Amino acid sequence: MIAFCDTMTITEKILSEANKKVVKPGEIIEVDVDFVMSHDGTSPPAIRSFEKIADKVWDREKIAIIFDHNIPANTIGSAEFQKVARNFSKKQKLSHFYSHGEGICHQVLPEKGLVEPGMVIVGADSHTCTYGAFGAFSTGMGATDIAMIYATGKTWFMVPESFKIEINGKLSNDTSSKDIILNIIGKIGSEGATYKSCEFCGKTVEEMDVSGRMTITNMAIEMGGKNGIMEPNQNTLKFLSERTGKNPSEFKIFKSDHDSQYEKEFYFDISELEPQISCPNDVDNVKPISKVTGTHIDQGFIGSCTNGRLEDLKDAYEILKGNEIHSDVRLIIAPASAEIYKKAIDLGYINQFIESGAIVCNPGCGPCLGGHMGVLTKGETSISTTNRNFKGRMGDSESEVYLSNAKVVAASALKGYIESPSDIRLE
Ligand SMILES: CC(C)[C@H](C(=O)O)[C@@H](O)C(=O)O
Numbered sequence: 397m398i399a400f401c402d403t404m405t406i407t408e409k410i411l412s413e414a415n416k417k418v419v420k421p422g423e424i425i426e427v428d429v430d431f432v433m434s435h436d437g438t439s440p441p442a443i444r445s446f447e448k449i450a451d452k453v454w455d456r457e458k459i460a461i462i463f464d465h466n467i468p469a470n471t472i473g474s475a476e477f478q479k480v481a482r483n484f485s486k487k488q489k490l491s492h493f494y495s496h497g498e499g500i501c502h503q504v505l506p507e508k509g510l511v512e513p514g515m516v517i518v519g520a521d522s523h524t525c526t527y528g529a530f531g532a533f534s535t536g537m538g539a540t541d542i543a544m545i546y547a548t549g550k551t552w553f554m555v556p557e558s559f560k561i562e563i564n565g566k567l568s569n570d571t572s573s574k575d576i577i578l579n580i581i582g583k584i585g586s587e588g589a590t591y592k593s594c595e596f597c598g599k600t601v602e603e604m605d606v607s608g609r610m611t612i613t614n615m616a617i618e619m620g621g622k623n624g625i626m627e628p629n630q631n632t633l634k635f636l637s638e639r640t641g642k643n644p645s646e647f648k649i650f651k652s653d654h655d656s657q658y659e660k661e662f663y664f665d666i667s668e669l670e671p672q673i674s675c676p677n678d679v680d681n682v683k684p685i686s687k688v689t690g691t692h693i694d695q696g697f698i699g700s701c702t703n704g705r706l707e708d709l710k711d712a713y714e715i716l717k718g719n720e721i722h723s724d725v726r727l728i729i730a731p732a733s734a735e736i737y738k739k740a741i742d743l744g745y746i747n748q749f750i751e752s753g754a755i756v757c758n759p760g761c762g763p764c765l766g767g768h769m770g771v772l773t774k775g776e777t778s779i780s781t782t783n784r785n786f787k788g789r790m791g792d793s794e795s796e797v798y799l800s801n802a803k804v805v806a807a808s809a810l811k812g813y814i815e816s817p818s819d820i821r822l823e
């Protein structure tokens with residue numbers, strides 16, 4: 397390890413290690429990439445660029461291709477994209493090729509033990525920032541940058557300035573970590589952290605489970621962040637140790653120094669937080685649920701790399717148990733991975749979802765992107781556990797999307813309008 401000075405953030409330390417010398421914000425550096433990921437939507441452009449510059453990838457064990465956006469293929473175009481990626485994976489003998497509905501890339505990577513603290517991970521998807529929940533530096537990049545990494549294992553960054561975002565307090569029965577991050581985005585704004593390293597800390601984050609932490613780092617990009625990051629906690633180390641088969645002492649764990657230099661510091665106490673709803677058509681248009689209760693909905697979606705994990709399905713199950721979805725509402729549920737799907741079957745969640753009238757889809761991005769399934773038509777409204785609600789995100793440009801936690805989506809699907817989970821529990 398290199399010698400750090402004593403005012404460095406976790407992100408600066410990881411990038412220094414990757415650069416083999418101490419780095420400072422603003423500096424442009426070249427780094428060795430530990431892992432690179434792309435999916436069915438972004439692999440083909442990267443492959444085409446790669447094939448113009450090289451024949452053989454730099455390390456077939458450090459590349460993952462995961463089919464999740466349009467799986468199974470819904471158009472001839474997406475089938476063609478998958479063929480290109482499948483042929484490339486075979487030709488290059490990639491060790492990590494997931495094409496059978498294993499789940500969303502950001503869920504599959506950590507589940508398969510491919511994420512470790514201290515790593516530099518680059519993905520051809522903007523929500524690659526999710527792996528910061530594990531103490532890794534991870535960020536999304538475009539196809540030509542990914543092609544260069546395939547060929548050389550290297551890339552370049554400008555070292556970001558860091559924002560410290562401290563979270564304290566205890567969540568209520570109706571809220572989850574989704575409400576924390578929506579509240580933060582509402583305050584900081586969708587462009588408020590552009591190119592910053594968003595470092596989440598505080599007691600709430602230190603005690604949070606892995607799923608909740610991933611929801612928070614996942615949405616760092618929604619305020620423009622270059623990455624989202626947290627120091628690994630005990631829950632994280634336990635999860636990673638089970639997945640990688642390594643002892644936690646083998647991980648490269650970096651922590652921010654007490655006197656780290658932050659460009660800005662934010663403090664949030666979430667004890668009194670009501671469920672937060674991000675209203676159309678901007679992710680930072682966040683309101684407490686009491687301001688939007690009663691808004692008509694046509695569709696609900698529970699899933700995505702933000703909130704498609706077992707904890708989210710459990711939240712939905714508890715609200716839906718013994719109840720039927722409103723006859724005018726479609727509730728679509730897509731587990732984030734096959735592993736989660738199987739666990740949800742064993743726990744009886746999936747049976748209940750079907751009995752309540754929900755449509756359960758195969759693991760993957762599902763309706764999140766508005767291109768594969770669950771597409772909205774003009775004038776329709778969805779409430780969704782996903783991360784984006786810009787105009788047309790889930791279909792027609794005159795459809796609307798509200799973002800919330802899974803309990804709120806389930807409660808709203810029962811009523812046909814946005815409803816607080818506590819009101820369902822009271823009935
Ligand atoms: C298709 C892909 C490039 C895109 C992203 O990078 O975020 C998608 O995953 C999304 O959520 O909009």
Ligand code: SF4
Binds near residue numbers: 523
């Ligand atoms: S679930 Fe949605 S946000 Fe996540 S990678 Fe897929 S399309 Fe993007």
